[in-house]
Amino acid sequence: MNAIQTATAVAIVNVFETGSARGQYGGIAIMKGDNGHLSYGRSQASLGSGTLFDLLTDYCSQPNATCAAELLPFLPRFQQRDVSLDTDDAVRKLLKRASDDIVMRQTQDRFFSNRFLTPALQAAQRLGITQPLGQAVVYDSHIQGGWGRLQPKVGAISAARDEQSWIKTYIDVRRKWLLSLNPPLPATVYRMQAFTDLIEASNWFLKLPIVVHGVTVAEEDLGLSDGAPARPTLRLTTPYMQNDDVQALQRALGITPDGVYGPFTDAKVGAWKKAQTPPIVETGAGPLTRAGLHF
Amino acid sequence: MTDRIPAGARHLIRACAFLCAAATLAAQTSSQLESPRVARGQAIVVLVNGPATPAAARMSIERQGDKTLISDATYMPPAPGAARGRISGTVPETATLGDYSVTAETQGMAAAAKLRVSIEPYANADVHLNEFSPKYTYDTKTAYLPGSTPTASVVEKRTVDVSLRGTGFVAVEPPQRQELQIWINGVRRNDIVWDGCKDPNRLGSPAAPLDLVVHGQVFGPEQVDLCGIEVPPNGELSFAAGFGDTKSEIRQFTAYSMDTSTVASFAAAIALVLALIPLWLLSRARRAYRISGKDYRYVSALFLDPETDTYSLSKLQFYFWTVAAIFGYAFLYISRVFVQHQTWPDVPGTLPAIIGVSAGTAIGAQIVTSAKGTKGSGEEAPTIADLVTSGGVVAVDRVQMLCWTILGVGTFVSAVLHEGPGTITGLPAVPEKLLYLMGLSSTGYLAGKMARKAGPVIAEISMTPADSDDGIAARNATPRLPDVAQPIADAQAFVATVPASMNGRVQTALTALKTAIAATTAAHTTTDFSGLPATLADAQKDTEKAAAEAAAAATATPPTATAAEASAAQQTAAAVQRLSASVLQAVSAAAATQMDTIVAPTLNDRVIEVRGSSLSPDALLQIDHVDLPFRMLINAQGQHAPDILMRDDTNPTFARALRFSLLRSSLDTTDQEQADRWFREGGRHVFTLMNPDGQKAEAAFSVPPGEMQRVGVTS
Secondary structure: OOHHHHHHHHHHHHHHHHOOOOOOOOOEEEEOOOOOOEEEOOOOEEOOOOHHHHHHHHHHOOOOOOOHHHHHHHHHHHHOOOHHHHHOHHHHHHHHHHOOOHHHHHHHHHHHHHHHHHHHHHHHHHHOOOOHHHHHHHHHHHHHOOHHHHHHHHOOHHHOOOHHHHHHHHHHHHHHHHHHOOOOHHHHHHHHHHHHHHHHOOOOOOOOOEEEOOEEEOHHHHOOOOOOOOOOOEOOOOOOEEOHHHHHHHHHHOOOOOOEEOHHHHHHHHHHHHHOOOOOOOOOEOHHHHHHHOO | OHHHOOHHHHHHHHHHHHHHHHHHHHHHHOOEEOOOEEEOOOEEEEEEOOOOOOOEEEEEEEEOOEEEEEOOOEEEOOOOOOOOEEEEEEOOOOOOOEEEEEEEEEOOOOOOEEEEEEEEOOOOOOOEEOOOOOOEEOOOEEEEEOOOOOOOOOEEEEEEEEEEEEEOOOOOOOOOOOOEEEEEOOEEOOOOEOOOOOOOOOOOOOOOOOOOOOEEEEEEOOEEEEEEEEOOOOOEEEEEEEEOOEEOOOEEEEEOOOOHHHHHHHHHHHHHHHHHHHHHHHHHHOOOEEEOOEEEOHHHHHHEEOOOOEEOHHHHHHHHHHHHHHHHHHHHHHHHHHHOOOOOOOOOOHHHHHHHHHHHHHHHHHHHHHHHOOOOOEOOOOOHHHHOEEOOEEOHHHHHHHHHHHHHHHHHHHHHHHOOOOOOOOOOOOOHHHHHHHHHHHHHHHHHHHHOOOOOEEEEEEEEOOOOHHHHHHHHOOOOOEEOHHHHHHHHHHHHHOOOOOOHHHHHHHHHHHHHHHHHHOOOOHHHHHHHHHHHHHHHHHHHHHHHHHHHHHHOOOOOOOHHHHHHHHHHHHHHHHHHHHHHHHHHHHHHHHHHHHHOOOOOOEEEEEEEEEEOOOOEEEEOOEEOOHHHEOOOOOOOOOEEEEEOOOOOOOEEEEEEEEOHHHOOHHHHHHHHHHHOOOEEEEEEEEOOOOOEEEEEEEEOOOOOOEOOEEO
């Protein structure tokens, strides 16, 4: 897989987990019950499993981590898997804030890549799966779990007719397996349906854009850039872009700065670009629009 | 009555009759024929008391009022030493064959001589009809005749084709006249059309009915074919051939209404109906017999031995012979009563003996089983192989009995069918030697059963804990529900910020958002949360659509919505998207928690208890046909062996209940992996116990148990 295909595989699984291609770096989920615990980040590092402690330790060890000093005092409680952290509002707010830190995002990307993506790609390579869609399927199984249980049932690729047949068979076996489990796991069968849709579209190489579980994933959504991070193009996506950058755009356009790049904002951007001489032709609010509106 | 007299005798009688008549006439006129049988072109010679010198003569012949004058009649005076003169005249070539009255006279006769002469096709002509061989046929054809009125439906008649064989058939083909005479059922058939039998349409069809006409063809003096002869209701036909008034012997021929396959079909149907009656009774009395979760319907159940859940050979033999006997007798009854119109036939003496042998075998097998114990139950579900195996091991005594049973039944049925329904008079007697052999075969079977050790039978199997490792882990896991209070609070807070005066599209989006909030708030179980993403996805679509419409309205010329409304609509859609993403993330987190318990469940120790009969503690064990070695077992004494819970009364070396305990933590890695494959996931497994003599028993059990694990239960 090249970098775009790898990022696409990650984005697909991000959509499965968070409903967003980039993932919810600040996503926090709390499990109810006596043994409840909180999970955090793009791929659900959890308090109960100890992965959240590992993630935060990694983050705090980064020199430019802006929230490191505030998080450090909590690390012992994370290490002890202190369930009182579930309801600690200060910790939740701190974790939310830390997710805006680019260092936290990079840490999560590296952390989850080492923990899930790299082993998944190695497992796929050992099995002989070379096509990006197949590797995305393997990655998804590593993120959600159960790869070790199901892969032996399907056997080696040689047991199937070819690699694509094997992937289809594996998806089918996994779909049935998920449906046989206790709730809420049967509800996650949408993951297998999304892969099946890609197979039916013969998109074995994950050519973008793709629609996964109702979310459009384009190359711009992958956050890939050469060198210094470029300011992203603001455009109409699902879900809508919502951030300060959008708010700045709206102020520049003279409309209510609600911070949501929805259809109304998109229409206003389109009208402004058309009114320029010569009209600006680019997707959404890209570099030309930014330059023209000075935001 | 004269029809039954042979042709030669009839000629003799006719000659005598002529002689008598001539004698009578002679007594009156002293005239007589030189020969009463004359061919065409030959002279009729009448000996008369005529003058001593030549004189004119007159002669005529008359038949059925048709008188012909013989033009060349002459009188020859008596030769020296002879008493009578001769009046002679040549029979015309055109004369019709048959018996005639001849009148001859010359000068000096007191009265004309009146005599009877028979004109035949050639000198010394004679005709004979052979017996039919065979004297019957099943091959009848249907002729379609017009109804009695134009509107009446087509009448169907059965017809038959025959080939007459004999000698002396007048082989002169028409067209001028019909020389060959045919009598069918005593009636002279002058209506036969001698155009052959090759016309395929001569019998008509339902759409084009035709009058029934007998067609024929003369192939020579020895063969005549007739076709389209109507068959009377009783199928009996009689035929005679001849010429003029000369008739051959009368030969009988029968056209049966049903052929072998038809009668066999009826007999098979009767046997089937009779077989269905007990099945129907069985279906009213009990429900399906279930073995290893599979229902065995009544046909199978009839052959099953309930103690071992295997197919019983002795029952098979008994049923086979019973059905064969019913079939044979039904065949005989239909043939005799409905085909031959005879009386109700008797049953041959050896047939009850055959039934007796097979019934005795079945009873004897039951007695041996009661005394010695059952055979091994073999594979978990009954298979046809049970007929030749005992506990999964091939038993020669069973093989030979099965072979002899099939051979005997097959031979009997074949012999029944070999006799056609028109000729069968009784069921073929089963040869005594075969009967003796059947008895010997059954004795061998029972002796083998007696000599063989009882085999293992598993009546019930249970495992503790009953559920799989995954199932136990899932059940013991505390439900982990996602906490979505904060996303709900955020969404509700947003709703409060939207002014009530906003237009319809905003209200549509708001309604969808409120629906999403309500659905999320109502989710209290993992199942509720499972369905929530789909509900929120619908709400998201609705709000996004409303936002798009509001944006279009706000940017239209002129605008039909305000910028504030368009902004509110897209904010509402964004709020639904946030709520939806939060819930999806929460569900994913909950699923991940559930997955943790599945991926790494607790491995539970296992105890399997088996109850049945003739269970050897030294038996080899398998689960799913993979060996369960003794090294994986541990008993109460700490030995690698099963626990004997109950010994078998009839044979103390056997047990009636055994316990097999597996301590998972004490297993080495290889055995641990195998135990994982057996017990980690739910599913169906097959437990096999093979006694040292090779007889085995299998029983299926499911994890978790879906039903009582007794092997063979009624459902």
